Amino acid sequence: MTSESARSRQCRVAIAGFGTVGQSVAKILTSGVHAELTLTHVFNRNVASKRVDWTGPDVVWTESFDDLLAAEVDVVVELIGGTSPARDWIDRALLAGIPVVTANKQVIAQAGTELMSQARRHGTQLLFEAAVAGGIPIVRGMRDGVSGDRLTRVSGILNGTCNYILTSMEADGVSFEDALAEAQRLGYAEADPTADVEGFDAQAKLAILLAVGLRQVVTADDIPLASMTSVAAIDFAYARRLGCVIRQVAQAEVLDDGSVRASVRPSLVPEASPLARVDGSQNIVVVEGRYGGETAFSGYGAGGDPTAVAVVSDLVAVARGQAVAPTDLFPDKQRAARVVQGFEAGHYLRFTIADRPGIIAALAEVFSRHGVNVDAVLQEPGWSKTELPFVMTLETCGSMAVSAALGEIERFDFHVQAPVWLPILSDGEDGV
Numbered sequence: 001m002t003s004e005s006a007r008s009r010q011c012r013v014a015i016a017g018f019g020t021v022g023q024s025v026a027k028i029l030t031s032g033v034h035a036e037l038t039l040t041h042v043f044n045r046n047v048a049s050k051r052v053d054w055t056g057p058d059v060v061w062t063e064s065f066d067d068l069l070a071a072e073v074d075v076v077v078e079l080i081g082g083t084s085p086a087r088d089w090i091d092r093a094l095l096a097g098i099p100v101v102t103a104n105k106q107v108i109a110q111a112g113t114e115l116m117s118q119a120r121r122h123g124t125q126l127l128f129e130a131a132v133a134g135g136i137p138i139v140r141g142m143r144d145g146v147s148g149d150r151l152t153r154v155s156g157i158l159n160g161t162c163n164y165i166l167t168s169m170e171a172d173g174v175s176f177e178d179a180l181a182e183a184q185r186l187g188y189a190e191a192d193p194t195a196d197v198e199g200f201d202a203q204a205k206l207a208i209l210l211a212v213g214l215r216q217v218v219t220a221d222d223i224p225l226a227s228m229t230s231v232a233a234i235d236f237a238y239a240r241r242l243g244c245v246i247r248q249v250a251q252a253e254v255l256d257d258g259s260v261r262a263s264v265r266p267s268l269v270p271e272a273s274p275l276a277r278v279d280g281s282q283n284i285v286v287v288e289g290r291y292g293g294e295t296a297f298s299g300y301g302a303g304g305d306p307t308a309v310a311v312v313s314d315l316v317a318v319a320r321g322q323a324v325a326p327t328d329l330f331p332d333k334q335r336a337a338r339v340v341q342g343f344e345a346g347h348y349l350r351f352t353i354a355d356r357p358g359i360i361a362a363l364a365e366v367f368s369r370h371g372v373n374v375d376a377v378l379q380e381p382g383w384s385k386t387e388l389p390f391v392m393t394l395e396t397c398g399s400m401a402v403s404a405a406l407g408e409i410e411r412f413d414f415h416v417q418a419p420v421w422l423p424i425l426s427d428g429e430d431g432v
């Protein structure tokens, strides 16, 4: 190959957003590992404060997104984050026929269908491997690796911050607040952890997995969430007695009528499940196909370098001309599928009460009226009678019946804290 033809195959890359991931992408691009990729532009607000010399003297640093479009770069990498103005900038690059690689889960979850149509109309592409599960090649894995199957379910641990907090609580017996503070000190959790612990982050990622893997477009906000802030150290002791651990589980399946059952919830997961074996800030995605059964993908779901690997893998695909039809990534469906709210599972309920005779009987009477069977009652010794935690597990039943029963139970005056309700995933069923 002549040096001229080598030069002609160079792919000129512009990074928009020189933060954690943007800097890691630049580091890989300037390391010389990928000869076909050249970093030519970096766009960021207040760019003077971002400028570094290790990217080399030829990189153009700019505060104007228009400069990237005017320079006719070969690909724009969007690493700004958030929906606005990032979505608009992605849209404008696609409109100019420039391929875009992004790690932005919010934009893809909210506007994936529209942006994919835009890419198709302008003969270009939008790749987003890094938007779900960071460095784990789950988009490629679902699109290529198991494309021979008909995927029916997906489940996973999609938020490394929550997994770090829950596995620290489990290992060290610390409170949620202490585990969160430690995660913040180590840089695993944001100063405002709401998006992680309330489930919004995993909700957006699950919506993308649904589109890519299960071929259903949903409105991400329709996916039911449960906060993990009520999980306490004692729940891990009870979970262990039940042969389980507690994880924030995202799960989805497509029902026969085309509707979708999906949720993000802290759940009891059997110790033998692949989801139980994911420690610290790692992620896992388990897909289930009609023919191939379960396939698990695991690894680092966040962090500058692992996420940058996913971004650069998309850039390599663009440079090599491995075009992906937008509809292969995101189904071209204008109407969002209906998301079903209820689910069937075993249930874990922790009550914290001021003790007196007749409480178990009163709870059992309400459950029985709602057609719900109590499976077991567990009580760890050594707690004060004035603030006594105990657990009831319920046999597999619909969540609507449990919800109705709890609505009545919450009105009893013996509660010291609101009951904590977690689904129990059954053995061999990591999905819904």
Ligand SMILES: NC(=O)c1ccc[n+]([C@@H]2O[C@H](COP(=O)([O-])OP(=O)(O)OC[C@H]3O[C@@H](n4cnc5c(N)ncnc54)[C@H](OP(=O)(O)O)[C@@H]3O)[C@@H](O)[C@H]2O)c1
Pocket: 016, 017, 018, 019, 020, 021, 022, 043, 044, 045, 046, 078, 079, 080, 081, 082, 085, 103, 104, 105, 130, 131, 134, 301, 302, 303, 304, 307
């Ligand atoms: N970090 C991870 O582990 C990870 C993992 C997977 C996916 N992601 C995704 O990757 C993307 C980037 O994340 P990150 O962690 O790298 O974020 P970050 O560290 O906050 O970097 C964002 C960069 O964009 C710049 N920026 C923000 N708004 C801007 C605007 N309006 N105009 C110009 N520049 C602007 C910021 O500048 P300032 O410094 O001035 O604010 C910063 O340099 C997000 O979509 C995120 O969800 C991140």
